[in-house]
Amino acid sequence: MPFRKIAWExxxxxxxxxIDAQHLHLFEIVNKIYALTDNDKxxxxxxxxxxxxxxxxxxxxEDEERYxxxxxxxxxxxxxLFHANIIEQLTHFVKTPxxxxxxLQTKMKIIAKKLLxxxxxxxxxxxxxxxxxxxxxxxxDEIIEL
Numbered sequence: 179m180p181f182r183k184i185a186w187e188x189x190x191x192x193x194x195x196x197i198d199a200q201h202l203h204l205f206e207i208v209n210k211i212y213a214l215t216d217n218d219k220x221x222x223x224x225x226x227x228x229x230x231x232x233x234x235x236x237x238x239x240e241d242e243e244r245y246x247x248x249x250x251x252x253x254x255x256x257x258x259l260f261h262a263n264i265i266e267q268l269t270h271f272v273k274t275p276x277x278x279x280x281x282l283q284t285k286m287k288i289i290a291k292k293l294l295x296x297x298x299x300x301x302x303x304x305x306x307x308x309x310x311x312x313x314x315x316x317x318x319d320e321i322i323e324l
Contacts, residue, residue: 183209192306200238211286228272
């Protein structure tokens with residue numbers, strides 16, 4: 179039975195164009211795992227996707243943290259700790275991949291929910307609430323230039 183890709187939903191949008199685009203791209207990277215089929219090169223393909231995810235996640239967190247600094251987000255240090263914890267978990271996963279595709283896809287589903295969806299809904303949404311409450315123009319050119 180093939181795995182269904184994780185779906186991007188409008189509920190995940192923060193209304194911050196660049197960060198929303200990065201979140202969407204993270205979903206796209208994770209979904210590459212579900213497009214895989216067993217073949218002779220599966221180990222290399224899995225390794226490539228996991229490294230892409232790890233690298234892009236780091237880049238995204240750096241951009242998101244710069245954005246939080248620019249808007250004066252009061253919970254930035256706590257958010258940085260969340261990011262560090264996610265990177266640690268993802269790095270462990272990347273370093274110890276299971277090359278059986280079905281097991282990897284099952285684990286990736288759990289990781290995607292925990293690292294992507296839950297983090298966006300429970301942690302990143304605090305940024306949206308702060309921006310809205312502060313009446314910050316999230317389209318301000320100085321803020322957009324992460």
